[in-house]
Amino acid sequence: MGAIKKFMYVNRTAPHGSVYAQEGLEVALIGAAFDQEVSMAFIDDGVFQIKSGQDTSATGMKNFSPAYQALGDYEITRLYVERESLEARGLNVDDLMPLTWEDEDDDYNEKPSILIVDSDELAQIIAGQDVIFNY
Amino acid sequence: MGAIKKFMYVNRTAPHGSVYAQEGLEVALIGAAFDQEVSMAFIDDGVFQIKSGQDTSATGMKNFSPAYQALGDYEITRLYVERESLEARGLNVDDLMPLTWEDEDDDYNEKPSILIVDSDELAQIIAGQDVIFNY
Amino acid sequence: MLHTVNKSPFEKNSIRTCLRLARSGSDILLIQDAVYAAKSGSEFAVDMIEAARQHNVYVLEPDLIARGLSQSCLIEGIEPVGYDAFVELAVKNDSVQSWL
Amino acid sequence: MLHTVNKSPFEKNSIRTCLRLARSGSDILLIQDAVYAAKSGSEFAVDMIEAARQHNVYVLEPDLIARGLSQSCLIEGIEPVGYDAFVELAVKNDSVQSWL
Amino acid sequence: MKFAIVVNEGPYQHQASDTAYQFTKAAVAAGHEVVRVFFYHDGVNNGTRLTTPPQDDRNIVDRWSQLANEAGLDLVVCVAAAQRRGIVDADEAKRNGKDAENIADSFRISGLGQLIEAAIQADRLMTFGD
Amino acid sequence: MKFAIVVNEGPYQHQASDTAYQFTKAAVAAGHEVVRVFFYHDGVNNGTRLTTPPQDDRNIVDRWSQLANEAGLDLVVCVAAAQRRGIVDADEAKRNGKDAENIADSFRISGLGQLIEAAIQADRLMTFGD
Numbered sequence: 001m002g003a004i005k006k007f008m009y010v011n012r013t014a015p016h017g018s019v020y021a022q023e024g025l026e027v028a029l030i031g032a033a034f035d036q037e038v039s040m041a042f043i044d045d046g047v048f049q050i051k052s053g054q055d056t057s058a059t060g061m062k063n064f065s066p067a068y069q070a071l072g073d074y075e076i077t078r079l080y081v082e083r084e085s086l087e088a089r090g091l092n093v094d095d096l097m098p099l100t101w102e103d104e105d106d107d108y109n110e111k112p113s114i115l116i117v118d119s120d121e122l123a124q125i126i127a128g129q130d131v132i133f134n135y
Numbered sequence: 136m137g138a139i140k141k142f143m144y145v146n147r148t149a150p151h152g153s154v155y156a157q158e159g160l161e162v163a164l165i166g167a168a169f170d171q172e173v174s175m176a177f178i179d180d181g182v183f184q185i186k187s188g189q190d191t192s193a194t195g196m197k198n199f200s201p202a203y204q205a206l207g208d209y210e211i212t213r214l215y216v217e218r219e220s221l222e223a224r225g226l227n228v229d230d231l232m233p234l235t236w237e238d239e240d241d242d243y244n245e246k247p248s249i250l251i252v253d254s255d256e257l258a259q260i261i262a263g264q265d266v267i268f269n270y
Numbered sequence: 271m272l273h274t275v276n277k278s279p280f281e282k283n284s285i286r287t288c289l290r291l292a293r294s295g296s297d298i299l300l301i302q303d304a305v306y307a308a309k310s311g312s313e314f315a316v317d318m319i320e321a322a323r324q325h326n327v328y329v330l331e332p333d334l335i336a337r338g339l340s341q342s343c344l345i346e347g348i349e350p351v352g353y354d355a356f357v358e359l360a361v362k363n364d365s366v367q368s369w370l
Numbered sequence: 371m372l373h374t375v376n377k378s379p380f381e382k383n384s385i386r387t388c389l390r391l392a393r394s395g396s397d398i399l400l401i402q403d404a405v406y407a408a409k410s411g412s413e414f415a416v417d418m419i420e421a422a423r424q425h426n427v428y429v430l431e432p433d434l435i436a437r438g439l440s441q442s443c444l445i446e447g448i449e450p451v452g453y454d455a456f457v458e459l460a461v462k463n464d465s466v467q468s469w470l
Numbered sequence: 471m472k473f474a475i476v477v478n479e480g481p482y483q484h485q486a487s488d489t490a491y492q493f494t495k496a497a498v499a500a501g502h503e504v505v506r507v508f509f510y511h512d513g514v515n516n517g518t519r520l521t522t523p524p525q526d527d528r529n530i531v532d533r534w535s536q537l538a539n540e541a542g543l544d545l546v547v548c549v550a551a552a553q554r555r556g557i558v559d560a561d562e563a564k565r566n567g568k569d570a571e572n573i574a575d576s577f578r579i580s581g582l583g584q585l586i587e588a589a590i591q592a593d594r595l596m597t598f599g600d
Numbered sequence: 601m602k603f604a605i606v607v608n609e610g611p612y613q614h615q616a617s618d619t620a621y622q623f624t625k626a627a628v629a630a631g632h633e634v635v636r637v638f639f640y641h642d643g644v645n646n647g648t649r650l651t652t653p654p655q656d657d658r659n660i661v662d663r664w665s666q667l668a669n670e671a672g673l674d675l676v677v678c679v680a681a682a683q684r685r686g687i688v689d690a691d692e693a694k695r696n697g698k699d700a701e702n703i704a705d706s707f708r709i710s711g712l713g714q715l716i717e718a719a720i721q722a723d724r725l726m727t728f729g730d
Contacts, residue, residue, distance in 0.1 A: 005720060010467070012387070014278055016336050017303035018484050018600075020608075023641055023681060030712040034720065044387055045278050048306065051338035058332035058352075061488055062527040065338075084390070088280060090311025095338075123391045126467060127371050131719045134468040134727045135608060135641065140590060145367070147287070149378055151436050152403035153730075154613050155478075158511055158551060165582040169590065179287055180378050183406065186438035193432035193452075196618055197657040200438075219290070223380060225411025230438075258291045261367060262271050266589045269368040269597045270478060270511065276485075276599075282382050302485045332492070333485075353496035360594050361471050361502070368597040370478075376615075376729075402615045432622070433615075453626035460724050461601050461632070468727040470608075480610070482684045483642045512613045515645065520686035522696040531686075554612045556650035556661075556702065566652040570700045572686065 005130040007036045011046035013135065015065065016056060020135035021049045022064045027133060029067070032074035036131075039078040040071070041122065047085045050114070052097045065097070072101030072113055080125060083118045140265040142171045146181035148270065150200065151191060155270035156184045157199045162268060164202070167209035171266075174213040175206070176257065182220045185249070187232045200232070207236030207248055215260060218253045272363035276302040276370060279314040288369040289317065294324050297359055299351070301330040305337060308348045315345055322347035330356060372463035376402040376470060379414040388469040389417065394424050397459055399451070401430040405437060408448045415445055422447035430456060473497050474592035475507040476585065478599030480515030481530035482523070487516050490598035491533060498541045506544045506588035507534070509577075511599070514557045517547040519574035531574050538576035545577045546584045603627050604722035605637040606715065608729035610645030611660035612653070617646050620728035621663060628671045636674045636718035637664070639707075641729070644687045647677040649704035661704050668706035675707045676714045 009028045015021040028040060042050060049068070056063040071079070079099060086092060099113040117125065126132065144163045150156040163175060177185060184203070191198040206214065214234060221227060234248040252260065261267065273292050277284040285300075285307050292298060298321070300308050307318055308329040321327060322345055331350035334340065341350055351359070360366055373392050377384040385400075385407050392398060398421070400408050407418055408429040421427055422445055431450040434440065441450055451459070460466055475494055479486035494504055509516050521531050538545050547557055553566070559573040573579065589595045605624055609616035624634055639646050651661050668675050677687055683696070689703040703709065719725045 007719070012470070014281070014303045014306065014337070016333070016485060017276070017278070019482050019641060026680060027640075027712055027715065031716040033713070034716045036716075036720065043391070044383060045281050045303070045306070048337060053338040053340075054336060055338075056336040059336045059485075059488060060492060060528050060533075061336065061485070062524075063336075082391075088313045089306070090309060090313075090315065119390050123393050126391060127393050127465075129465055131725050132465060132467050132727075133606075133719075133725070134470055135729060142589070147370070149381070149403045149406065149437070151433070152376070152378070152615050154511060161550060162510075162582055162585065166586040168583075169586045171586075171590065178291070179283060180381050180403070180406070183437060188438040188440075189436060190438075191436040194436050194615075194618060195622060195658050195663075196436065196615070197654075198436075217291075223413045224406070225409060225413075225415065254290050258293050261291060262293050262365075264365055266595050267365060267367045267597075268476075268589075268595070269370055270599060276489075280383065283380065301489060330489075333489075353492045354500060356493060357497045357500050357502065360473070360497075360596060366594055366596055368599065370597075370599045376619075401619060430619075433619075453622045454630060456623055457627045457630050457632065460603070460627075460726060466724055466726055468729065470727075470729045480642060480645070480685065512610060512642065512645075515610075515642075515685060518686035520688045520693075520698050520700065520702065522683040522692075522698070524680075524683075527684075550654075553652040553654075554657075555610065555645060556648035558650045562652075563650075568650050568652070570650065570702055572650065572700055572702055 005036050007031060007038045007131050008129040009040045009133045011040060011042050011049055012044040014045040014048045016061060024135045025067055028076060029070065029074055032076055038076050039080060040076060042081045043085050047081055047089060047091060050096045052095060068097060068099055071099060077101040077113050078115060079113045080115050080117050080122055082122050083116050140171050142166060142173045142266050143264040144175045144268045146175060146177050146184055147179040149180040149183045151196060159270045160202055163211060164205065164209055167211055173211050174215060175211060177216045178220050182216055182224060182226060185231045187230060203232060203234060206234060212236040212248050213250060214248045215250050215252050215257055217257050218251050271296055272359050272366045273298045274368045275300055275304040278303040279307040284369040289321050292325060296325045297363055298325050299328045299330065299356060299359055302333055305329050305334045305339060308345055309339055309343050310345045318345050371396055372459050372466045373398045374468045375400055375404040378403040379407040384469040389421050392425060396425045397463055398425050399428045399430065399456060399459055402433055405429050405434045405439060408445055409439055409443050410445045418445050472503045472505050472592040474505050474588035474595045476597045477509050477513040477516060478511040480512040484600045486598040486600060487530055493596060495537060504543055505592050506546055508585045508588060509547045510551055514547045514552040514555050517557050517574050517577035518572045520572050535575040547577055547579045549579050549581055552579055602633045602635050602722045604635050604718035604725045606727045607637065607639050607643040607646060608641040610642040614730045616728040616730060617660055623726060625667060634673055635722050636676055638715045638718060639677045640681055644677045644682040644685050647687050647704050647707035648702045650702050665705040677707055677709045679709050679711055682709055
């Protein structure tokens with residue numbers, strides 16, 4: 001065990017049409033207890049996972065999207081969202097849930113967890129990971 | 136029951152990566168016993184289902200592709216292959232299995248089952264079906 | 271003929287194939303992840319605007335709302351419908367093709 | 371870094387996203403239905419020829435042969451490998467990203 | 471009008487079974503007849519009684535069983551697909567030497583002919599898949 | 601070198617389990633250690649002993665069990681995913697009031713923590729999915 005590893009959860013699927021988004025989020029929340037250096041990436045239709053205003057009631061399915069709000073409390077504070085994926089879908093950061101975390105080293109100020117990065121930056125970040133979870 | 140229906144089996148997935156091609160073929164072969172007017176369409180990666188020379192031995196998977204040869208004996212003699220799908224994949228009819236049927240009304244002459252049709256023709260044929268099976 | 275599509279246009283080729291093989295004037299219903307195709311402002315919207323001119327395009331509203339989209343996001347001419355209208359569309363048309 | 375891709379370029383966006391997010395000089399292994407991306411003469415071949423210049427592109431030979439393709443179909447510079455070489459590629463690289 | 475419904479994916483992994491259920495419920499509510507719901511491919515996994523989904527989520531299997539009981543639906547699991555995936559009733563367990571069975575209430579296992587027959591009998595065939 | 605393997609799809613429907621198996625076998629043959637094979641999402645369906653595939657086809661479940669016995673593999677089925685899909689061992693059957701269980705030889709049911717732990721212990725995490 002020993003050294004802390006860089007874990008990244010890569011989310012590329014839309015929510016609700018398949019379970020990968022929901023069960024992927026469950027892995028990230030469980031994994032938060034293991035004290036690794038954790039981040040998430042939202043690429044392709046994965047950006048729709050954190051679209052604001054989801055309401056599944058008329059489908060009979062579970063609305064798990066509020067659980068993304070818990071990520072900050074679980075100290076998962078770096079959510080990389082690929083700019084090119086957002087733009088291709090006609091979305092911008094205002095269409096996403098306002099996900100934040102409280103910085104205990106800065107008087108518990110609320111800070112945004114969502115980091116918009118372009119493909120080249122994201123490619124570097126992915127290449128720097130030790131372990132990548134894909135669904 | 137009564138009137139004979141036009142049944143079409145629409146194949147759009149590549150073989151081996153998923154089971155739809157294989158289990159779809161099983162439906163068509165079983166369905167042949169029910170005396171309906173049957174045809175199949177091969178669209179998108181579905182055209183790869185009837186690519187010649189498939190050999191799954193090194194993957195440990197079952198090679199079900201020889202079973203397409205049985206379609207003629209089951210009186211499934213109209214296999215529509217979309218020209219645009221073939222062309223996009225750099226394939227032509229010579230890359231496909233030589234699937235044929237014996238015409239008992241014409242001295243058991245062997246005739247080709249594969250009919251290359253363009254999108255517009257295929258759209259008309261699909262629109263004329265009573266029942267369409269999708270996987 | 272009723273065509274249903276259930277896949278996002280950004281992920282899979284289903285809706286492009288549907289639009290290539292649906293005759294003009296077809297009923298097309300976008301369900302599940304295909305509701306993203308009905309959203310204005312995306313890079314697929316140009317194709318969908320044209321499709322909405324050629325066909326009667328519907329989107330399943332429960333799936334739209336589940337994904338945080340609403341009628342105000344829709345490309346003009348695309349009509350949100352419920353499960354009851356989905357059944358009616360299937361009744362009204364002689365046959366159904368599901369583009370998966 | 372090793373990137374694996376398992377989806378056909380004609381069906382799904384996986385390989386396009388891989389090529390957008392793989393740094394130059396990456397090892398890319400095409401498995402399962404992604405082996406179709408290695409085929410010359412398709413409408414995707416132009417992108418793949420360019421990818422084979424920028425990266426080290428491999429194709430899983432058992433999956434290639436299963437689908438009726440062979441080395442003679444391949445885009446130049448794409449190397450067929452077996453399961454043992456798949457393991458070696460995973461060993462050689464520090465991490466693995468699966469584009470599904 | 472008579473409908474036949476096909477479900478090609480298992481519960482939870484894809485929305486196919488959810489949409490098929492909502493469609494079936496709406497069709498029944500509108501006074502139509504659903505002659506059969508046929509579970510094929512991974513769809514056979516809708517027919518196990520061994521699921522225990524989280525309490526705050528829908529129970530996909532039970533929901534099908536209940537609708538079948540209320541509306542008199544015929545829920546058929548394809549035997550060939552079920553054998554590949556481990557959905558088993560008492561007869562199948564005996565035939566294949568299995569020490570357990572897992573078929574859910576109101577589901578039955580039968581052959582692909584039941585799909586073809588339903589497609590012939592019904593006015594419309596509706597497919598829900600991935 | 602130490603590998604952890606993740607399988608996200610069930611047997612037969614997708615090639616994920618096949619490729620994962622061939623990779624695992626090759627890794628073991630090359631002298632590497634596979635610290636765990638973790639079955640998640642529909643991958644949990646690889647862990648039922650109730651399948652009876654056609655005789656001329658591979659038996660995906662048995663193949664995993666055999667490789668586990670030969671190579672000392674730890675085959676873990678995710679409990680949360682298994683509950684949604686009906687993969688059950690004796691303990692789970694008791695806890696959830698089920699009258700049958702279906703877990704296959706050499707598979708065990710445990711939590712998602714086992715996936716994270718394997719990813720920490722292993723030098724490489726390999727994911728096979730749809």
